[in-house]
Amino acid sequence: VEPDVRRELEARVGSAHVLHGDTTEGPATDWTGRYRGRTPAIVRPGTVDEVAAVLAVCDAAGVPVVPQGGNTGLVGGGVPLAGEVVLSLRRLERLGPVDQVTRQVTAGSGVTLSRLQAHAAEQGLRYAVDLAARETATVGGTVATNAGGSRFLRFGGTREQLRGIEAVLADGRVVRHLGGLEKDNTGYHLPSLLCGSEGTLAVVTAARLALVPEPTHHVTALLGCPGVAAALEVGVSLRERLPELEAAELFLDEGLRLVVDRLALDDPFPDRWPAYLLVECADDRDPTERLAAAIEATSVGDVAVGVAAGRREALWRYREGHTEAMNLLGIPHKLDVTLPLGQLAAFAEEVVRRVRDLDADAHCWLFGHVLDGNLHVNVTGLTPGDNRVDEAVLTLVADHGGSISAEHGIGTAKKAWLHLSRSPVELDVFRAVKRALDPRGILNPNVLLP
Numbered sequence: 001v002e003p004d005v006r007r008e009l010e011a012r013v014g015s016a017h018v019l020h021g022d023t024t025e026g027p028a029t030d031w032t033g034r035y036r037g038r039t040p041a042i043v044r045p046g047t048v049d050e051v052a053a054v055l056a057v058c059d060a061a062g063v064p065v066v067p068q069g070g071n072t073g074l075v076g077g078g079v080p081l082a083g084e085v086v087l088s089l090r091r092l093e094r095l096g097p098v099d100q101v102t103r104q105v106t107a108g109s110g111v112t113l114s115r116l117q118a119h120a121a122e123q124g125l126r127y128a129v130d131l132a133a134r135e136t137a138t139v140g141g142t143v144a145t146n147a148g149g150s151r152f153l154r155f156g157g158t159r160e161q162l163r164g165i166e167a168v169l170a171d172g173r174v175v176r177h178l179g180g181l182e183k184d185n186t187g188y189h190l191p192s193l194l195c196g197s198e199g200t201l202a203v204v205t206a207a208r209l210a211l212v213p214e215p216t217h218h219v220t221a222l223l224g225c226p227g228v229a230a231a232l233e234v235g236v237s238l239r240e241r242l243p244e245l246e247a248a249e250l251f252l253d254e255g256l257r258l259v260v261d262r263l264a265l266d267d268p269f270p271d272r273w274p275a276y277l278l279v280e281c282a283d284d285r286d287p288t289e290r291l292a293a294a295i296e297a298t299s300v301g302d303v304a305v306g307v308a309a310g311r312r313e314a315l316w317r318y319r320e321g322h323t324e325a326m327n328l329l330g331i332p333h334k335l336d337v338t339l340p341l342g343q344l345a346a347f348a349e350e351v352v353r354r355v356r357d358l359d360a361d362a363h364c365w366l367f368g369h370v371l372d373g374n375l376h377v378n379v380t381g382l383t384p385g386d387n388r389v390d391e392a393v394l395t396l397v398a399d400h401g402g403s404i405s406a407e408h409g410i411g412t413a414k415k416a417w418l419h420l421s422r423s424p425v426e427l428d429v430f431r432a433v434k435r436a437l438d439p440r441g442i443l444n445p446n447v448l449l450p
């Protein structure tokens with residue numbers, strides 16, 4: 001950026017909050033290491049008014065901006081790949097009081113998911129969205145990407161929790177609608193529009209979020225299954241019998257081996273199973289007996305149950321450890337996709353074959369939120385810039401009637417394939433909305449839209 005633009009940015013947020021040089025390297029690279037950018041400056045506003053002032057300066061100067069939260073997104077949507085200014089929202093850490101009557105809270109964009117969860121828990125409530133990156137993921141980032149996570153099955157994703165939003169438009173004007181009315185049928189629903197817009201339409205600065213009661217009893221079970229199709233069948237059967245089921249996560253034996261090995265864990269079972277299903281129930285009546293009876297009615301091989309918090313966490317570690325363990329193998333290609341449930345098992349078989357045929361060095365790992373039809377296809381052994389596998393896997397997904405992004409978003413990683421999931425007319429509408437809200441195209445200009 002020009003020296004006068006930098007001086008103006010420093011004047012708006014204080015020179016201590018405009019970073020450049022070596023300190024920008026970490027935030028310019030995504031969590032996986034696949035997307036490495038560079039930036040002339042990281043700007044860290046401390047209030048919504050400062051965000052507005054920064055955007056007004058950038059818009060007037062035509063300086064492109066990449067909004068950033070915890071920087072643990074997985075599609076290269078929050079890093080400055082074309083030399084943009086990084087707008088870090090981490091200092092917007094204000095967390096309002098929990099309203100016990102409406103069961104809502106207003107949280108600043110920089111509040112981490114774990115802090116929000118702890119805040120709700122102090123009041124006997126919880127925030128329904130949960131994911132492995134809870135310590136780093138922020139409210140702003142999860143709203144901007146419409147993050148899904150492991151309890152989507154019961155509560156939906158981030159969009160379903162949104163009761164209001166505060167955001168700054170490209171020109172610095174503030175859109176604020178945080179009253180939290182449950183019924184509010186007054187035209188275009190801007191929270192829905194901005195949620196999942198990946199920083200391309202406005203910069204989210206705060207959100208009004210719904211909370212849900214924290215049940216008194218939780219039970220987690222890891223089930224050894226004879227294959228993906230069987231695990232899916234077990235999941236469907238448990239969902240039919242157990243309204244309190246809130247997670248159903250799949251992983252395979254190879255993934256378990258990797259996690260156990262890399263994270264130095266004990267094996268969950270003496271025997272190995274081709275597939276594993278991790279399930280969790282939560283209710284005010286102890287669901288353990290009902291879960292046991294429901295499992296009894298299926299073809300599950302081995303069962304490990306956790307009721308105490310430590311034991312439950314240990315079981316979750318086998319699933320949540322996948323992301324970390326996979327990155328220790330090298331930089332993965334991460335392809336988060338949804339399949340119609342009826343196609344999921346066939347796809348799981350075929351994708352492994354396709355990846356193997358594509359390149360003998362490529363290795364395909366599968367895990368995910370199986371009852372949402374959501375598989376995380378991770379491919380290791382290829383260079384970060386080799387897009388053949390992205391092309392092959394995403395095309396296969398489209399051929400099976402799926403979506404190229406279930407919960408991570410499009411970012412820069414998938415924009416070349418957005419046409420596989422969205423029609424030309426839909427893409428026209430996307431572009432028209434983008435032009436209307438960000439006419440100079442300064443907001444995250446290199447993500448989402450091809």
Ligand code: MLT
Nearest residue numbers: 132320322323336368376
């Ligand atoms: C997960 O489900 O673990 C997250 O989406 C992260 C990932 O896909 O690696």
Ligand code: ZN
Nearest residue numbers: 149369376407
């Ligand atoms: Zn996931």
